[in-house]
Amino acid sequence: LQTTLVEITALSSAMNHLCWEDLDGEKISPIYILNLIREQGIFPPDWKALISQHPRFAEHFQKISRANTSFPILMMRSTEGLVVLDGMHRLIKLSLDGVEQIPSKIFNQLPKEAEI
Secondary structure: OOOEEHHHHHHHHHOOOOOOOOOOOEEOOOOHHHHHHHHHOOOOOHHHHHHHOOOHHHHHHHHHHHOOOOOOOEEEOOOOOOEEEEHHHHHHHHHHHOOOOEEEEEEEEOOOHOOO
């Protein structure tokens, strides 16, 4: 698949999806975590302070801080728009970095290898 650039604004529904869990098993959206980071008002974020203030989200803070954004985000087209298959933590990091066009590989249907 060819890598294409997707406007980050086209991914707002994907980032609002309750696709993550905190340490208590409560469903949360990536945009919720992004907003917590932005509320800190520090760039680059103080990851240790965020983990200290919000320990139940530590796993996500750590994954975002270590995310390798050199890999494209894998997505699939659906009736609701684009669905992120792999790379949500990278997407949040790119958003924090101010990237407006996200390098992506877009599938028209779920690849056979991804079916469970």
